[in-house]
Amino acid sequence: MSTPTIYDVARAAGVATSTVSRAFSNPQRVSAPTRELVERVATELGYEPNPHARALTSRRTQTIAMVVSDITNPHFFEIIRGAELRAKASAHTLVLVNAEESPRIEREQVNRLSRSVDGFLLAASRLPEGDLAELAGTHAVVMVNRQVAEIPSVVLDQREGCRQLVTHLSSLGHTSLAYLCGPRESWMAGSRWAAIRDAAAESGVSAVRMGPFTPRVAHGAAAADAALTTGATALIAHNDLLAIGVLQRLAARSVRVPDDISVTGFDDIFAAELCTPSLTTLGGTHANVGRAAVELLLEAAAAPRRSPTAVQQLVLPSQLILRNSTGQARGRRGPA
Amino acid sequence: MSTPTIYDVARAAGVATSTVSRAFSNPQRVSAPTRELVERVATELGYEPNPHARALTSRRTQTIAMVVSDITNPHFFEIIRGAELRAKASAHTLVLVNAEESPRIEREQVNRLSRSVDGFLLAASRLPEGDLAELAGTHAVVMVNRQVAEIPSVVLDQREGCRQLVTHLSSLGHTSLAYLCGPRESWMAGSRWAAIRDAAAESGVSAVRMGPFTPRVAHGAAAADAALTTGATALIAHNDLLAIGVLQRLAARSVRVPDDISVTGFDDIFAAELCTPSLTTLGGTHANVGRAAVELLLEAAAAPRRSPTAVQQLVLPSQLILRNSTGQARGRRGPA
DNA sequence: TTCGGGACGGCAAGCAGTTGCCAAGGTGTT
């Protein structure tokens, strides 16, 4: 009556339950004719394996959790999309959890799910490295937008991207940059600043760091005000949300962009193209980041614990998207 | 050695496993002293119940699935956020799945998960009513952005919202509206058109429906071109994405918005405020929609099947957000 | 013809909980 089990299938097909089980989860262990028989009977009966019963003994759940540091950030949205698609392609289920920018919540969520998923995708994790190492010891873990020794990861190339960004600004005549820094716990924030600093030194321009700022539109005002005090002619915001907030504040203060000051962001979110002026930003194919991260995770989950294969730290190309928020430095305008 | 089970806890506490089990999942069935003893021993041992074992017999998974018709639409993002938050508050896990605008994929995904979740949130479901009724017969289901008889749902008030929208346009002197319709399978598209048609009749303005169009930015061009042939002076796009595409196309064709033509959208996505001109749109607190939907689902899942409580069809208020994409009808400009 | 070995299928013991049923003990009533 209710949903059929392997027992029903086994009886109907005249084989043992173990054969039915193997036909599904280990097909090459069963001869082709038997397998086909089982499959046919199963579809006739409308049999679907019970994922919980399966997980109970096999400890494989076909589920992966994606922990996002802040689900309100549209940037992650693209990554989630890519991850969901890839997970589905491998018949895996994606569980979405929000860490709300809090290491404590992040840890809680991970603990809560630790029994029910095959592995974790940690996007922009705010967890300290010690916690991550511990977690990676017991679970398959892939970091997204953060690199940690000994843990596989996928990031967009910040070093090269920031170099391009700084070079772009420098070639427009800017000699003084300000980086409006993201949260203290953000690995990206540190990584970007280091890359910007180095690239600035290389290009012979000065760079200062302001912040940290919460990377949301609402905090752009504070960031803009702080940046204006530095006298920098080009502002590199930690992400597009912050940059958009900066643009809004600058407009409110009648500072013209890019005439008086140039502004850039990171991520190339959908809105970056639409805001006024449209935002020069360092983008990349975020959906690919999500996809690649799932692939790494599936590999890690399949491999025997701590397999000899090197830990993969994927660095996907980023791309500088030039739009209208960057221009010639003040005083370098017109046919120089 | 490995993770402790109720057996370990039971032995350490000197009680039966059933007592441990009850202490966790049915606390009032156990006397306070015993419960405290069990809890203390459990925390000492670091015991965590295994969700799969629990699900296997109890058939409760503490997990809900959210099926989204098109995960690339930022509008859903807000709903997902609200849902995730609410689910977490009740210690439930949110599984995210994408139906890719395909009824077939939607059905597949639902089937795949039917054993592993307590219920489904179907956002803008493209499934025919028959399928939905069947699904609702076996699972807890809550519709989001769609109403179906006998199934609980949460929607934003389209009827009143569309009336406000049409009134707004009519009061600006527009007498001829075009609705750029969403996908054929979209309940919202039908519902909006009906509301617009009625409101237009009431206000004595004409309204035509064009489309269907895929509600993405890229399809705005086709929609805009089609709309221009109608001579309508106000365009109501099925959602903000389409509206933004329309704006872009109109700009490319040197049609001024709102001077020559007014454009509105639905959803009030983040980008609606930032595009040029900023978009008049019918919004609402989408996060609340997600939250309310989860609440309804938790109720439905907790209630004994087909309980006598009436099926709740929640209609949350929508709100008209006036921005710069709507203005006086052509020829009605200046001090009339 | 015999024998080693691989392929295949079956047995049964888990996996980690839940829950219906029962019995013991305590309380209140008559």
Place this chain on the structure above:
DNA sequence: AACACCTTGGCAACTGCTTGCCGTCCCGAA
């Protein structure tokens, strides 16, 4: 004092599937 009844904890069957181990059977080689 006897009896009914409620509370509490334990027993054990069950959930649905996986998997280590074993026994056949069949094939080719000696």
